[in-house]
Amino acid sequence: MNIRLVISPFFLCLFLVLIQSLVNKELDKSSNRCGCTCVDTDGDGQCEKKCGIEYSTLDQVGTCPISQPPEWPPVLQIPAQRYRAVRTDFISDSDLPDESCKATGSCPVTMLVTGYNQTLGLSVASNMFARGSLNINSSDILFSLADYPLGSESKTQFSSFLEPAFFSNLPVYYVQSQCDPNSEFPVSLQIGFVAFQQDVSCVPGLQLWRNSSSEINDELYKGYRKGNKERKINEILAAYDFLNSNANNFNPLGLTRVPRSINLISNACLNFLLGPSVQMPFEFVKEMPKPETKLRLDFSSQLGPLFLSLVIFQLFPVVLTSLVYEKQQKLRIMMKMHGLGDWPYWMISYAYFLLISSIYMLCLVIFGSLIGLKFFTLNDYSIQFVFYFIYVNLQVSAAFLVADLFCNVKTTAVVGYMMVFCSGLLGGFLFQFFLQDTSFPRVGIVFMELYPGFSLYRGLYEFAEYSYNGNHMGTDGMRWKDLNDSKNGMREVLIIMLVQWLVVIGVAYYANQVASSGRSPLFFFWKHQNKCSKFFRKPSCQKEGSKFFVEMEKLDVVQEREKVEQLLLESSTSHAIICDDLKKLYPGRDGNPEKFAVRGLSLALPQGECFGMLGPTGAGKTSFINMISGLIKPSSGAAYVHGLDIRMDMDRIYTSMGICPQHDLLWETLTGREHLLFFGRLKNLKGAALNQAVEESLRNVNLFHGVADKQAGKYSGGMKRRLSVAISLIGDPKVRGNTRTFSSAHSMEEAEHLCDRLGIFMDGSLQCVGNPKELKARYGGSYVFTITTSSNNDEEVENLVRRLSPNANKIYQISGTQKFELPKQEIIISRVFKAIENAKSRFTIHAWGLDDTTLEDVFMKVTRGA
Structure with missing residues (x-):
């Protein structure tokens, strides 16, 4: 993988x-x-x-070799006839022409003027457009047209090798204060071997005063073309703000976007100051010469930020799901049980994911460079290394932090990949617009970059911009000196990600300690101050009041509770495990009431004892063992393993504990041998001792021939169970085997033969405790007599049993088979044999038997009583 x-x-x-x-x-x-x-x-x-x-057409001209670019007359951007400013319901200025001019095609083009001095402003503006009849010199047409500003409805291009005004079907105008009748003339231009002729018609120019630039802005905004076809549009030719200009100080500001209008205001100022004979002609515009080129699109740079952010960010759900998988499968707990502490686990896991992420990014840069993607080859590799290294560290740290919020791998995968696509799409279709909007506050950009997905996108966006410009202009991409550019956001991105990395990794470790161990958020204040431990228990730590369950609690259970109370006051080391009023309460969900899985369990297990727990499904056995092994946290009460509190010292308890949990906690991609090698190393086994322990463990559980090197995910249920047993026993843990063993069982025969003591659990409570013989003597002081005859003889059989034992208790009857409990003090076995022989002469007996009490009988009697 x-x-x-x-x-x-x-x-x-x-x-x-x-x-x-x-x-x-x-x-x-x-x-x-x-x-x-x-x-x-x-x-x-x-x-x-x-x-x-x-x-060439307008689409082709950009690729042509042009040693002598043509000279084109500078033009104004003329609003189309249907869009020219008129009086409307949203712009009702009386100085604007009536809307009826659009029907006749006679609407003028409007220029707005403002400033501190209205007289000065209008006087200067009146000099902008020529008056009188045209005087065109065909031998020097460009110089002649300098006095008569041309304009076009066509849109400008990125280059001026071809002027779209002379290559489109839209009309070309010249602007005058007042147009004469039949004011149309042809203009001939020679471009190479081709002559162009264009008819030019007059359009009247209207200069209008506005009291402030805000009024102009409002009018511009209301008349702006926003794509709504039903909406009326009012466009103007140009706008000028003379500010504080006067006869000695001209300081006009043009609110327009073409050079020709700037020349118009410059000439108007010169005419106002020095007379009409002084002017600054604007004859032509032309591009720089260029060689033949091919139309190319650097796709990697154009699509880079969006595409590469998705490529890089996909590492996040990979790391996240791996961490949640270990949590869901409780593999992290298993590693802790076998001695792997939190800090080594974090270091190993973090280093592993960082290594995988770094190799991934290294391969991305190398492969991209080898196949010639400009995104990688033009930008300085050292900047790329620093950027990617800091980001993958931040990403891995964030995955550790977010993993504490999830417990299910499928849910995590869905959320993780949704974050990937949402981050990429939001970056490409939202965040990038803010980056390109120079009016958006820089502090807002920085605030948005606090989200790691946007900081990644910003860095990739900067790389893409520099590589794209470098590819088209023949220059280098981003270099370290470029980070000092105020428009370059890479430096702030690196700082933000570096600080975030350090903060997130600290918060992630702290949150993991709280979430995984159930510790208080202030656990670091009393990590080593276990005041209520077994060996330092003070009276103030003890609960007030009696712990007895009044009359309902059996004597043996009461004695066990008293024994626990006494041991907690002593510093004895004779008992390996002590449970003190341990409880587990599951809260109610979906309308169901809360459930007590364990109700105030008190139990003491001496060293060397094998203790077995018996009970029906749902009795609380698994919950109890899960609390002891640290898989779940108790609701109240305490338990001590070798004097260490399970609520605060599980990391130290795991060093001496071996557990075979109810459910197999295995990596499905690892083989049986790899599992044992891994957990053997956690138990500090090395070299030959490790290999010998693994081989012995595989043989002991019959996983040696042909299956030791098979993935655990392909094992059968029984094989997984045997592997779990081998894992729990490797390394010779103290709490197991012949030393101190806790067992939860459903098999009575297994429990009776293996356990030194037994406890029967029912509804979360300990009902009785003792060795098998004691339990059978205490709860099973009777024989079980079973006899099978014809159903017609049921009454005779019952009379026979009553003669043998007046206090006999019938416990079973079906189709001629009856079962009775006979008190031992009333029964002489020889009399039973003699009575059966006599009965055979009166009716047919198909089968009969007299059994001593079994542990199963004890179990059934105790659970029925409970």
């Missing part, structure tokens, strides 16, 4: 290359290359293929 995870970046990078090649193939089509045509240059009817800007 780890190998598949590590090599997955290779396939992801190949996927990017495949998409890049498909994009390049599409971009290499003739419609995206420099335009060509066949030109008859000599007039002999033979054409020659010519390629260049003059034969």
